[in-house]
Amino acid sequence: MNIKLEKLSYIYNPETPFEKKALDEIDIEIDKNEFIGVIGHTGSGKSTFVQHLNGLIKPTSGKLTIDGKDITDKETKLTEVRQKVGLVFQYPEYQLFEETIYKDIAFGPENLKLDKDEVHRRVKKSMGLVGLDFEKMKDRSPFELSGGQKRRVAIAGVLAMEPKVLVLDEPTAGLDPSGRDEILEQIDRLYKEGNITIILVSHSMEDVAKLAGRVVVFSGGKIMFDGETREAFKHSKKLEELNLGVPQITKFMQKLKEKNIPVRDDVLTVEEAKIEVLKYLRGKAND
Numbered sequence: 001m002n003i004k005l006e007k008l009s010y011i012y013n014p015e016t017p018f019e020k021k022a023l024d025e026i027d028i029e030i031d032k033n034e035f036i037g038v039i040g041h042t043g044s045g046k047s048t049f050v051q052h053l054n055g056l057i058k059p060t061s062g063k064l065t066i067d068g069k070d071i072t073d074k075e076t077k078l079t080e081v082r083q084k085v086g087l088v089f090q091y092p093e094y095q096l097f098e099e100t101i102y103k104d105i106a107f108g109p110e111n112l113k114l115d116k117d118e119v120h121r122r123v124k125k126s127m128g129l130v131g132l133d134f135e136k137m138k139d140r141s142p143f144e145l146s147g148g149q150k151r152r153v154a155i156a157g158v159l160a161m162e163p164k165v166l167v168l169d170e171p172t173a174g175l176d177p178s179g180r181d182e183i184l185e186q187i188d189r190l191y192k193e194g195n196i197t198i199i200l201v202s203h204s205m206e207d208v209a210k211l212a213g214r215v216v217v218f219s220g221g222k223i224m225f226d227g228e229t230r231e232a233f234k235h236s237k238k239l240e241e242l243n244l245g246v247p248q249i250t251k252f253m254q255k256l257k258e259k260n261i262p263v264r265d266d267v268l269t270v271e272e273a274k275i276e277v278l279k280y281l282r283g284k285a286n287d
């Protein structure tokens with residue numbers, strides 16, 4: 001699975017007083033089995049970008065190919081593209097509508113006209129992937145669930161299409177800290193278990209740092225940075241100029257380094273920082 005955007009621009013309401021260029025000559029290539037964090041503040045173009053990835057909107061200019069097929073080509077079947085690239089919108093739980101969890105998750109696969117056994121297999125598997133007990137939950141109403149659980153049902157509905165690429169637009173928005181952690185853990189597990197590319201849109205540097213190997217930073221409809229997550233946080237001044245902080249733990253280590261304490265300042269997690277600080281303290285104890 002390969003997605004390639006070349007000089008892609010998108011303009012909302014062209015040739016009207018409300019004209020707005022949301023993406024400005026974007027170049028990016030996404031390969032299989034990547035975990036990409038997409039960050040940027042509100043209005044930077046993240047949602048417009050991800051809506052292109054499954055053909056929901058089409059470029060105003062430039063080119064988008066999915067597995068070599070041009071999305072604007074009449075021969076390209078958008079239903080096939082949408083099967084390959086699953087998009088979980090912001091607040092996806094608002095799209096739940098069936099009376100049982102089973103029926104909600106089965107909706108997509110049933111639309112593919114799959115037989116009953118295959119639909120059943122997919123619903124069961126998807127519920128497992130998001131950590132919902134099949135037997136206990138399948139006949140319950142999605143509306144009785146907690147916010148985090150509802151969101152998991154919505155994600156399972158997209159996974160039941162067995163996409164090669166899963167795009168999640170701010171999947172933790174509005175959840176309490178434990179709901180947030182649960183969803184992020186599920187996403188991490190999904191990536192590690194499956195043969196899948198994950199694109200996680202977030203404005204939380206903490207979330208991205210924990211999970212994504214590659215980060216793409218949007219600003220004013222352009223890509224300001226695209227590279228390894230660790231590299232991105234080396235440009236912390238620039239990120240702060242864009243109102244995107246670096247993770248607190250990275251900032252903490254950068255402060256230590258400024259005070260001439262010889263530790264790595266590109267750590268991304270508390271665990272990594274602990275190892276660095278202990279190494280330093282042990283070194284001192286031996287001095």
Ligand code: ADP
Pocket residue numbers: 012013020021022040041042043044045046047048049
């Ligand atoms: P983000 O997801 O980073 O918040 P968006 O892609 O939603 O950014 O928005 C990029 C720009 O396009 C913003 O200036 C936004 O106001 C504008 N925009 C987004 N959706 C629409 C729309 N439906 N009509 C007009 N302008 C829009």
